[in-house]
Amino acid sequence: MKLNLKNNFTKELPADQNLENSRRQVYEAVYSFVNPKKTKAPKILHVSPEMASELGISEKDFQSDYFRDIFTGNAVYPKTKPYAMCYAGHQFGNWAGQLGDGRAINLFEIEHQNKNWKVQLKGAGETPYSRTADGLAVLRSSIREYLCSEAMYHLGVPTTRALSLSLTGDEVLRDMLYDGNSAFEKGAIVSRIAPSFLRFGNFEVFAAKNDVKNLRILTDYTIKHHYAHLGKPSKKTYIQFFKEVAERTLTMIMHWQRVGFVHGVMNTDNMSILGLTIDYGPYGWLEGFDFGWTPNTTDRQFKRYRYGNQPSIGLWNLYQLANALYPLIEDAKPFEEILNNYKKSYGEQSLLMMKNKLGLFTFDERDMYLIQDLEKNLELVENDMTIFFRLLSNFSKAEDGIEILKKSCYENEISDEIKNIWLKWFNTYLVRLSKELLTHQERKIKMDAANPKYVLRNYMAQLAIDAANEEDYSLIDELFQMLKKPYLEQPKYEKWFAKRPEWARHKVGCSMLSCSS
Numbered sequence: 001m002k003l004n005l006k007n008n009f010t011k012e013l014p015a016d017q018n019l020e021n022s023r024r025q026v027y028e029a030v031y032s033f034v035n036p037k038k039t040k041a042p043k044i045l046h047v048s049p050e051m052a053s054e055l056g057i058s059e060k061d062f063q064s065d066y067f068r069d070i071f072t073g074n075a076v077y078p079k080t081k082p083y084a085m086c087y088a089g090h091q092f093g094n095w096a097g098q099l100g101d102g103r104a105i106n107l108f109e110i111e112h113q114n115k116n117w118k119v120q121l122k123g124a125g126e127t128p129y130s131r132t133a134d135g136l137a138v139l140r141s142s143i144r145e146y147l148c149s150e151a152m153y154h155l156g157v158p159t160t161r162a163l164s165l166s167l168t169g170d171e172v173l174r175d176m177l178y179d180g181n182s183a184f185e186k187g188a189i190v191s192r193i194a195p196s197f198l199r200f201g202n203f204e205v206f207a208a209k210n211d212v213k214n215l216r217i218l219t220d221y222t223i224k225h226h227y228a229h230l231g232k233p234s235k236k237t238y239i240q241f242f243k244e245v246a247e248r249t250l251t252m253i254m255h256w257q258r259v260g261f262v263h264g265v266m267n268t269d270n271m272s273i274l275g276l277t278i279d280y281g282p283y284g285w286l287e288g289f290d291f292g293w294t295p296n297t298t299d300r301q302f303k304r305y306r307y308g309n310q311p312s313i314g315l316w317n318l319y320q321l322a323n324a325l326y327p328l329i330e331d332a333k334p335f336e337e338i339l340n341n342y343k344k345s346y347g348e349q350s351l352l353m354m355k356n357k358l359g360l361f362t363f364d365e366r367d368m369y370l371i372q373d374l375e376k377n378l379e380l381v382e383n384d385m386t387i388f389f390r391l392l393s394n395f396s397k398a399e400d401g402i403e404i405l406k407k408s409c410y411e412n413e414i415s416d417e418i419k420n421i422w423l424k425w426f427n428t429y430l431v432r433l434s435k436e437l438l439t440h441q442e443r444k445i446k447m448d449a450a451n452p453k454y455v456l457r458n459y460m461a462q463l464a465i466d467a468a469n470e471e472d473y474s475l476i477d478e479l480f481q482m483l484k485k486p487y488l489e490q491p492k493y494e495k496w497f498a499k500r501p502e503w504a505r506h507k508v509g510c511s512m513l514s515c516s517s
Contacts, residue, residue: 005077012224021034046164199269242325
C-alpha cells in the first residue's frame with residue numbers, strides 16, 4: 001500500500017514541544033504528537049470502497065493485514081508522525097476552555113487526484129487532551145458514525161467521510177445512560193477522512209490565551225490551503241474568510257433542515273471551519289415532525305440543540321468565531337454586517353428550501369404563509385417527516401393528501417377536525433400547484449431529488465448494532481449499500497421506507513442518545 005503523503009499541516013503549524021502523552025494544558029501549539037494505542041485483536045468490519053478510491057487505496061490494499069494494522073493504530077505508516085489537535089470550545093453555551101482531540105488521532109495527510117485529505121482514527125487511545133477519559137470508542141457509536149457520515153455524503157450534505165470500521169478486540173467500560181450503570185462494551189475504531197478537521201475551537205483556544213501570533217499563523221494556513229481563492233492574508237482577507245465560513249455554515253445547516261437531520265451537539269468545538277458536518281454523536285433524523293425535538297439526552301431539559309434551533313445556534317457559534325478572529329482585524333463592524341446577513345440569508349434560504357421540497361419553482365408572495373400553515377399542520381399529529389415529503393411528490397388532488405397523511409401518521413385514528421384542517425391546506429396547495437409551469441412528472445422528479453426516500457433512522461442503526469454485537473455484520477453492509485442511493489426508489493429496500501416501529505419509540509439507542517461512546 002503506497003500512499004502519496006503530504007505533511008503541510010505538521011510542517012507549517014506549530015507543534016507542542018512537550019512529547020509526553022500526559023493530560024495537560026498546551027500552549028503555543030496547534031497539535032501534539034502522539035501514537036495510537038495498539039489493540040488486542042484488530043479486525044476490519046467494513047470499508048468504504050468509494051472513500052478508499054479517493055485516497056488511492058485499492059481493494060487489494062484494503063483487504064491486507066497491513067491496511068488493518070495502519071487503520072487500527074497497530075502500526076505507524078513509514079515517515080509519518082501521528083498527532084492530536086489542540087482546540088477549545090463553548091459547550092451548551094458555556095465556555096469549556098481547552099478541549100482538543102481527546103479520542104481522535106490524526107495519522108497523516110494524503111494527496112490524490114488533486115485533493116488533499118486528512119486521515120484520522122477515532123477511538124485510538126489517550127492523548128494530552130483526553131482529560132479524564134480513556135480515548136477509546138465503542139462499537140455502537142462507531143457503527144453510527146461510520147454509516148452516518150457516508151449516508152450524509154450521498155444525501156448531498158457537506159460532511160466529513162469515513163473509510164473503515166474496525167473492532168479492536170478490547171473491552172471498553174462505558175456508562176451509556178450516565179445513570180451509574182457502567183458496563184463493558186466492544187471497542188471499535190472509525191477511520192475518518194476530511195480535507196480538514198479544523199474547528200471553530202481551534203481559533204478560540206488561541207484567542208482565549210491571548211496568543212495572537214499563533215492565531216494569525218493558523219488563520220493564514222487555513223486561508224492558504226482551504227480558501228486560497230481569497231488571496232494573500234490581510235485584514236480584508238480575514239473578513240472575507242469569515243464571510244465564507246458563515247456562508248458555508250448556513251448552507252450545511254440548511255441541508256440538515258431539508259433532510260430532517262438533528263446534530264445533537266452543536267458545540268463550537270464540533271463546528272467545522274469548512275462547513276462540514278463533523279463529530280457524529282447523539283444525532284438523529286426527525287420521525288414525528290417536531291421543531292422542538294433533540295436526540296441528545298444531555299439536552300433533554302433545555303433543548304438548546306433542537307431541530308428548529310439549529311440555524312440560530314449556527315449564528316451563535318459564528319459570533320464566538322468572530323470574537324476569536326477579532327484580534328486579527330480589531331474592527332467589529334464587518335463582523336456585525338456578516339452576522340446580520342446570515343440572519344437575512346437564513347430566511348431566504350429556508351423559504352427556498354421548503355419551496356423545493358413542495359415543488360414550487362415560480363414566485364408567489366403567499367408561499368411563505370402556505371409553508372407556515374403546513375408546518376403548523378405537521379405538528380397537529382405525529383407525522384413522519386421523511387415519508388410525508390417523499391409521498392407528496394405523488395400528490396395531484398386533495399383526496400391524495402389524506403392518503404399521504406394516513407401513510408405518514410403514527411396515530412391510528414385522525415379526527416375529523418384535523419382532517420378538515422388538512423383538507424383545507426391540500427386544496428390551497430392544489431391551487432398553488434396549478435400555477436406551476438412544470439408537468440406533474442417533471443415536478444415529481446425535482447421533488448424526489450430534494451426529499452430522500454431513505455435516511456438512517458436511529459432504530460435502523462440500532463438493529464445493525466444489535467446484530468454486530470452477535471457478530472453478524474451483514475446489516476451494516478445492507479444499510480451502507482442502501483444509503484448510497486437515498487433518492488432512488490430501490491424496491492429491494494422498500495421495507496426500510498417505513499415509519500419507526502412502535503417497539504423503538506422509547507428503546508435505548510432508538511429514540512434519544514447520550515454522548516457516551
